[in-house]
Amino acid sequence: MSSTTTAARARTTAPRRPADGLAGRLLLPLIALCTAVTAANIYLAAPLLPLIARDFGSTPSAVAWIASVAQFGYAAGLLFFAPLGDSVSRRRLVAVLSVVTTAALIAGATAAGTTALAAAVLVASAATVVPQLLVPLVAQRAPADRRARHVAAVIAGLFTGIVAARVLGGLVGQTFGWRTVFVGAAVLTAVLGLATAAVLPTEHRNRQGSLFAGLLAMPSVVRRSPDLWRACVRQAGMYGAWSALWTSLALLLTGGSYGYSTATAGLFGLFGLAASVVAPLAGGLVDRFGAARVVRSAYLLAAVSVPLFWLGGQVLVALFAAAIAIHAALVASHVANQTLALTTTSTPATANSAYVVAGFAGGATASALAGLAFSHWGWGGVCAVAGVWLLLGWTTTAVRR
Template identity: 85%
Template sequence: MPTTTVTTGRPAKASAERAGSLLLVLIAVCTAVTAANIYLAAPLLPLIAHDFGSTASAVAWVASVAQFGYAFGLLVFAPLGDSVNRRRLVAVLSLVTTAALTGAALATGTTALAAAVLVASAATVVPQLLVPLVAQRAPVERRARHVAAVIAGLFTGIVAARVLGGLIGQAFGWRVVFVGAAVLTAVLGLATAYALPAERPRRSGPLFSGLTTLPSVVRRSPDLWRACVRQAGMYGAWSALWTSLALLLTGPSYHLSTATAGLFGLFGLAASVVAPLAGGFVDRFGAATVVRSAYLLAAVSVPLFWLGGHALWALFVAAVAVHAALVASHVANQTLALTTTATPATANTAYVVAGFAGGATASALAGSAFGWWGWGGVCAVAGVWLGLGWLTTSVRR
């Protein structure tokens, strides 16, 4: 009898591990697709402006609208993971995102496009519903690697949005990019919802009770507050530079096509490589050390970006540096957010909302700065954002 138990138990355990690995891969791919939806407009701004008879700088605000929408969606929908069926929520949000992306493809003007992008970005919060699930179900000894896999998928999606979006937009038009994103979102979103394990809501009470507790959760945890502010500074600097880069590359300094400019997104693959390394560094040296190093690397990248206004090699180096800094900071700060309180889902919502709010504000300012002062103005916004993120949290509270 003992022999039979061991023999049947091992295959069952191996089968469960394979199923868990396949689910992790599916979640990472779904994360990549949904994350790409937030950044679809950025590499397509020159094409959108030409189609609507405007200038690229005049439609740059559409890219920042996407980030504001995502921050709003995180604030409203992400805490629901603690109170409603996560499978059903992922399916509904995927369908809403699909409908909004289709509406963006049919938009006849900048306002209609911005409204559709706003709705799509607000509904495409599936990754942040799944990260707490991955952390909860992962083996303790592999938890950081599992979370890093999802983060790597997220940044891969950002790269794909810029590279593939630019190439497909140049070849077939920017509307085709939104249609393709709608199809992928529907297929992968529904597939992920179907594959998620069945679960009962872990908390009763008002539907949006998680939202109302956000301020008190942040106020009671100095580490969470510090993680929120520092990631808002880091993500804001990255957003200011990255969402405006297409304007520089397709402008008079380089005269590149939209497709060629989109290839710059390949440098973002540095983030996918750094993510698992950053997880190991956090475990070994601590989150604070990793964030400090990431800020130093980002600070070095800003003058390199400024120099890249006229020297292409500097843009190459700066693009790799800023992506490595962003993902290292993200892994470290999100680790703090998920472990520093007794309510990790709510803390994670506060953390991601803070980051995207900082990114949306900085990218909006960068669009205006580019119109007034050119690429130097964009670099100044990034530098100021980094300074605010670090100095605001450098004094212990």
């Protein structure tokens, strides 16, 4: 069965949830805003690496692994917490995880060394899975012919948060120190997380949630759905390529090639706003043409961006074009693949968790390798890692029927 047919069938069978008055009208915008803030927590350390290294008497490349810790922590949170959306109250989960994330960010702000900071980042990233608890709810409540556009609204919030982490994080960190950035993120997480929990619809769940239930169910859920498997692998390839390039970008911009300050390098993240602009367009294209065609086009665009990034090691204009292209490719692929993941099984929270875990595992591994590649071969090594990840993501799914 094709991915388009499967998604179409799921759209016709999924019930539409009525709006709950003012709370119902506020739900999607508030979820998108909460997603922006919590997504920023995962990438908080990346633009601050030069400042963190200076504070701890190290080098930026020596602390680059902290950015990978954040992604591995997020993947762990997705394995254990996000699948609980199929069995327990999302309202309670969102509230508890928001409080835990807030506490971890405050601990990170007071860390005395890289080990303590990495531990705080790990906990904060593992608990900041609120967006992936809420995306299945958004898809469930959306009208059938506008589901991808509603999912795209949340994804637009996610990428806006990523941009804010890089741009505002770099500016605030340069002015007030990186610890202030962590404190500010903690306050925003507490306020928006608890506000979102307050407006979530009441759910009556009969099943008992277990931290290991979703983890144990994921392999069989993926195995039974070839469309979900393809979405997982293709997004792992795409996200890995983006992560390798984007988490290493601060090292390039503050290094010998350009010599920018942390604040100036952070402004480069404004190009990530291309993702927020593309997300609604991608949602409309998925609703109209299906997920497969959108993903194929996104991979072609990403493949073009890699040599542009390589050229951008010396030519700033090429780096501008590459940044826009990779963000557009990533968000288009993400909207298509996540919509597919949410509509191919009877357990959307577990399926969505498997999908996002695959993406973030691919991203964390690629960014870790990119850090090593930058240390040994410079920016060209980072671009090579990105190219290999795209090739693996596409060819692996292309050869399996």
